[in-house]
Amino acid sequence: MKDWPDFSNIPKNQIPVKTIIWIVVGVFIIVLVFLSFYFVGPAEVGIVKRFGKIVATHDPGLHWKIPFVDQVVKIDVAAIRRLEIGFRTITVGPPAQYRNVEEESLLLTKDGKIIDLDFVIQYQITNPVEYVSYVKAGDRLLKDLAQASMRQIVGGYDFDEILTVSKEEIQNDVKVLLQNILNANKFGIKILNVQLQDVVPPNPVQPAFQDVINAKAEKDKLILEAQSYYNQIVPEAEGQAAKIIAEAEAYRSEQIERAKGDAQRFKALLEKYKMTPSLIKNKLYIEAMEMILPKTKIIIIDDPKGSMKIFNLPGDLFTKTLTIREGESQ
Numbered sequence: 001m002k003d004w005p006d007f008s009n010i011p012k013n014q015i016p017v018k019t020i021i022w023i024v025v026g027v028f029i030i031v032l033v034f035l036s037f038y039f040v041g042p043a044e045v046g047i048v049k050r051f052g053k054i055v056a057t058h059d060p061g062l063h064w065k066i067p068f069v070d071q072v073v074k075i076d077v078a079a080i081r082r083l084e085i086g087f088r089t090i091t092v093g094p095p096a097q098y099r100n101v102e103e104e105s106l107l108l109t110k111d112g113k114i115i116d117l118d119f120v121i122q123y124q125i126t127n128p129v130e131y132v133s134y135v136k137a138g139d140r141l142l143k144d145l146a147q148a149s150m151r152q153i154v155g156g157y158d159f160d161e162i163l164t165v166s167k168e169e170i171q172n173d174v175k176v177l178l179q180n181i182l183n184a185n186k187f188g189i190k191i192l193n194v195q196l197q198d199v200v201p202p203n204p205v206q207p208a209f210q211d212v213i214n215a216k217a218e219k220d221k222l223i224l225e226a227q228s229y230y231n232q233i234v235p236e237a238e239g240q241a242a243k244i245i246a247e248a249e250a251y252r253s254e255q256i257e258r259a260k261g262d263a264q265r266f267k268a269l270l271e272k273y274k275m276t277p278s279l280i281k282n283k284l285y286i287e288a289m290e291m292i293l294p295k296t297k298i299i300i301i302d303d304p305k306g307s308m309k310i311f312n313l314p315g316d317l318f319t320k321t322l323t324i325r326e327g328e329s330q
Contacts, residue, residue, distance in 0.1 A: 035067035043078035045128045054129060075128035080192060083139060085146055086118035087197065104143075106202065107151055113159040118197040119171075121146050121178075127188030135187050142189065149178040167196050 039062050040046035046058035049071045065072060086105030090097040105116050121142065125131045135141055153173045157166050175194040182189045273280040 032067055037062060037064055038072050039063075040074060041076070044074045044076050047073045047075065047128055047132050049073065049132075054133065057129060073128075073132050075125055075131065077125055077128060079124070081123050081125075083121040083123070083143055083146065084118075085121065085143060085150070086116075104147060107154045109154060109159045109162060110156055111158045114202055115154070115159060115162055115199065116202050117150070117154065117162070117199050119146075119150060119174075120193075120195045120197060121191065122193040122195070124190050124192060125188055126190045127186075130186045130188030134185065135189070141187075145181055146174070146178055146194075149174050149181065153177060163199060163201075167199065171196055 038046065040058050040060045042060050044060060046063060047054055048056040048058070048065055050066070050069060055070070086101055088099045088101060090099050100116075100118075102116075105118050107115055107117050109115055123142070131138070153170055154162060157170065162170065171194045175191050178194070179191045182191070269280065
């Protein structure tokens with residue numbers, strides 16, 4: 001091993017060139033060693049690119065690369081990334097402050113109206129190799145694709161639908177469409193969620209639209225009140241109708257049974273009439289007179305010759321005499 005030169009006799013303000021070279025070489029070796037190793041974090045994937053071509057991928061830990069030649073890109077595959085479209089967060093707060101970006105948020109609906117719509121994309125990088133290989137300016141590309149997807153989906157809905165009942169459906173449709181585009185182009189990105197934020201009419205028409213909302217709210221209120229009244233009245237009416245029907249059924253049954261009884265009574269009376277016609281005639285006559293003239297006094301006297309005298313006395317000065325024999329009336 002070659003001995004190091006003795007610099008003890010050299011003047012303090014004069015350093016040999018060879019010494020400077022050795023120092024430079026030592027520093028270069030230290031830097032070279034430092035640049036030859038890199039560390040990949042626990043949730044990261046290290047991708048090594050050599051002259052623009054991917055030559056290796058490394059899991060978490062300490063790894064070696066060719067200094068000044070290899071380029072290392074570290075991708076956090078566990079991070080949930082957020083992309084704001086139509087607005088930007090200025091301060092998280094509280095209270096949070098936002099800035100509207102109209103060139104991104106103004107969209108055209110199916111019925112030709114303009115709507116101001118802000119939304120957020122949440123995503124993960126699931127294939128770092130595809131992401132590094134095919135995605136340039138990652139957030140910008142994803143933002144453009146998300147805007148295009150949202151414009152396409154919103155263009156299939158009417159203005160009122162977007163503001164009221166179709167928000168969840170729109171979110172799902174945009175998520176599916178955007179994911180299909182990313183998969184078809186092998187971008188290595190997974191869309192976790194598409195969430196609509198503010199969905200409002202443009203500022204110039206907001207007062208008029210608020211009037212429409214108030215009118216619809218009043219309409220819904222009146223409908224609910226009418227429905228409540230309907231639910232109260234209809235059961236009462238149905239109960240009353242059921243009561244009337246039940247009473248009618250009972251009356252019908254009563255009349256039928258009464259008619260059956262009268263028919264049986266008439267049959268029994270007919271049998272007796274065949275046996276003693278005069279007796280039955282007198283009986284019917286007396287019953288009829290009791291019904292027609294309930295307050296008139298009637299005196300019945302049996303005649304020994306087989307006839308019956310009936311004296312009808314409606315008053316003190318009027319007397320009517322009837323003699324009834326079997327088979328004749330007088």
